Amino acid sequence: MSCPFASTERSRPQRSPKxxxxxxxxxxxxxDEAPICHVGFTQPDGQPFVIPTIHxxxxxxxxFHGSTQSRLLQAIASGNPICCTFTFLDGIVAxxxxxxxxxxxxxxxxxxxxxLVTDEAERWEAFELTVEKxxxxxxxxxxxxxxxxxxxxxxxxxxxxxxxxxxxxxxxSDIASDLDGPYWAGxxxxxxxxxxxxxxxxxxxxxxxxxxxxxxxxxx
Amino acid sequence: MSCPFASTERSRPQRSPKxxxxxxxxxxxxxDEAPICHVGFTQPDGQPFVIPTIHxxxxxxxxFHGSTQSRLLQAIASGNPICCTFTFLDGIVAxxxxxxxxxxxxxxxxxxxxxLVTDEAERWEAFELTVEKxxxxxxxxxxxxxxxxxxxxxxxxxxxxxxxxxxxxxxxSDIASDLDGPYWAGxxxxxxxxxxxxxxxxxxxxxxxxxxxxxxxxxx
Numbered sequence: 001m002s003c004p005f006a007s008t009e010r011s012r013p014q015r016s017p018k019x020x021x022x023x024x025x026x027x028x029x030x031x032d033e034a035p036i037c038h039v040g041f042t043q044p045d046g047q048p049f050v051i052p053t054i055h056x057x058x059x060x061x062x063x064f065h066g067s068t069q070s071r072l073l074q075a076i077a078s079g080n081p082i083c084c085t086f087t088f089l090d091g092i093v094a095x096x097x098x099x100x101x102x103x104x105x106x107x108x109x110x111x112x113x114x115x116l117v118t119d120e121a122e123r124w125e126a127f128e129l130t131v132e133k134x135x136x137x138x139x140x141x142x143x144x145x146x147x148x149x150x151x152x153x154x155x156x157x158x159x160x161x162x163x164x165x166x167x168x169x170x171x172x173s174d175i176a177s178d179l180d181g182p183y184w185a186g187x188x189x190x191x192x193x194x195x196x197x198x199x200x201x202x203x204x205x206x207x208x209x210x211x212x213x214x215x216x217x218x219x220x
Numbered sequence: 221m222s223c224p225f226a227s228t229e230r231s232r233p234q235r236s237p238k239x240x241x242x243x244x245x246x247x248x249x250x251x252d253e254a255p256i257c258h259v260g261f262t263q264p265d266g267q268p269f270v271i272p273t274i275h276x277x278x279x280x281x282x283x284f285h286g287s288t289q290s291r292l293l294q295a296i297a298s299g300n301p302i303c304c305t306f307t308f309l310d311g312i313v314a315x316x317x318x319x320x321x322x323x324x325x326x327x328x329x330x331x332x333x334x335x336l337v338t339d340e341a342e343r344w345e346a347f348e349l350t351v352e353k354x355x356x357x358x359x360x361x362x363x364x365x366x367x368x369x370x371x372x373x374x375x376x377x378x379x380x381x382x383x384x385x386x387x388x389x390x391x392x393s394d395i396a397s398d399l400d401g402p403y404w405a406g407x408x409x410x411x412x413x414x415x416x417x418x419x420x421x422x423x424x425x426x427x428x429x430x431x432x433x434x435x436x437x438x439x440x
Contacts, residue, residue: 010267014291035312035410036323038258038305040270047230048268050260050305052327071234085258085270089412092255094433097363098351099373103256107272131318142403143317153319172420183362184430185420188437190255192309193413200392200405210404213314217408 010111011162021165030108030165031057034086035134035192039064041075041082049075055084056129062110062158063117063126076156077116084110084158089190095172096183102168104187110163117155126155137212194218230331231382241385250328250385251277254306255354255412259284261295261302269295275304276349282330282378283337283346296376297336304330304378309410315392316403322388324407330383337375346375357432414438 004022005011013020021027031037040050051072056063062084066073076082091104117123127150131139145153172185194216197209224242225231233240241247251257260270271292276283282304286293296302311324337343347370351359365373392405414436417429 014289015287035309036307036325038260038270038272038307040258040260040268040303042262042266042268046262047301047331048260048262048303050258050270050303050329052258052305052307052325054323067235069234081267083260083268083270085272087256087258087272089255092354092414092436094355094358094417095362097365097369098347098359099365099369101351101354101358101362103274103354105256105272109270111267127318131321134312134321134323135314138314138321139318142315142321143398143401145317145319149317149319171418174420174422178363179422181363184427184433185423186417186429186433187420188417188433189415191413191415193411194312195409195411197314197406197408198391200394200407202394202399203405207404209406213404213406213408216312 005163007164008162011109011164013164013166016166019166019168021167022163027108027163027165028057030088030106031086031110034088037084037086039072039076039082039084041072041080054130054134056126056133058129060160062160063129064156064158065126065130065153068152068154070154073154073156076114076158077154079113079115081111081113082158084112090169091187091189093172093187094185096174096178096181096185100172100174104168104170106165106167108163108165110160112158112161114156114158117157123150123155127153135212135216137215141210141212225383227384228382231329231384233384233386236386239386239388242383247328247383247385248277250308250326251306251330254308257304257306259292259296259302259304261292261300274350274354276346276353278349280380282380283349284376284378285346285350285373288372288374290374293374293376296334296378297374299333299335301331301333302378304332310389311410312408313392314404314406314408316394316398316401316405320392320394324388324390326385326387328383328385330380332378332381334376334378337377343370343375347373355432355436357435361430361432
C-alpha cells in the first residue's frame, strides 16, 4: 500500500477541511481520469502563468510533452516550483440561499518540480504513455514517431512532492431556517460527454470505427 | 466597438500563432460560457498555486468571492500579478501519426492584478453577478444574503490587462505521406453536459422544477 502525501502548509487547503484528502489512490484516480490539467509556473519577474495541457503519469511522475521552444515545457524543465491542478465539475448546487450556492467538484492540486528528460528510453515511454492516456489502445494503432519527429519534441518530467484532493459532492446544504422557504433547491449534475467519432474525410470509404475509438464514447 | 487586447511578450502564446486571437468579444464569450476558471498566483517564496474557482465578469473586471480567510481571495486582493485561465475541451484528435494527436479546445489566458472590493454597492453587485453567472435568473429566485452572510464573504476584483484566446478546431492534420496509411483517424467530440436536476429531498412534495433551472439542462 502506498502512503498518503504529507499535509503541509502548502498542500493543505485552508477552507472546508472535511472535503480534503491526501491519499495517493483517490488523488491518482482524478489525475488519470482528467483529460488535461492546468499547469502553473512563475516567470523570473514574478508573473504567474496557467496553461492547460495534456499529461501522462507513471507512479509519482507526471510527463508533459511539447516543442523544445515551448514556454511551458521550458518552465517545467527549469526545476522551478510548479503547481498542477486537475478539476472535474460534477454539478451545480442551487441552494435556497444565495450564499450556499456551490458546485460539486473533484479537484487535485499537486506540487513538485521538474526536469528535462534526456534518456531516450524514458522519452519513448513518455510518448507512449501520453498517447495511451489520450486514447487507451492507440499507440499500437497509429504510426509511431520517426526520428525527426522525436527530435523536435521535448519531454519534461515532474515529480509530485505533495498533492491534495478536495471534493464536494451530495445535496445542497442550506441552513435550517431556509428549508421551509419558497425557493426551489437541488443539484443539477454536469459531466464531460464523449460523443460519436467524426471519421476523417480522407479515410477510405467504408472504414469502420475501431474498438479502441468506440470505447471512448459515453452514449447519452 | 471595443478594441482588442495588446499582443505582448507575456500574452502571446509562442506556438501555433494561427490559433491565437486578442479580440475582446470572442475572449469574453469563452470567459462567460466557462463555469469556472483556474486562477494562478505566486506566493512570496516563489511557489505558484493554481486554484479552480467560480468567477463573474463585468466589462474588463472579473469578480471572485470567498471567505475572508481564503488564500486565493487574499492573493487576488494583494495586487500581485495573477493569471486566470478558462478552458473548454471540444474534442480528441486522433491522427494517423502519434505526434499529430491533439485536442480541440478553446482557451483564454488572462493577466491582471486585483484588489479587495470594499464599496458595498459594488460588493452587492458582485454577489448578484456571481449567482447569475452560475444560474441565470437565480438571484430573484433565492434568498438574498443577509448582513452576517455578506460580512464574512470577501469580493476581490481583477482588472484584465491582457488576454489571448487560443483555439484548435476542425479535423486531424496528418502529413500527406500518412494519409494512405492503415490507421483510422478522426475527431471524437467532447462537451460538458448539464443533466436533469435532482430536487432537494426537503422540497415539498409535488414541487416543480422552475424554468430558470430547467433552462440549464442540455438534453442528450
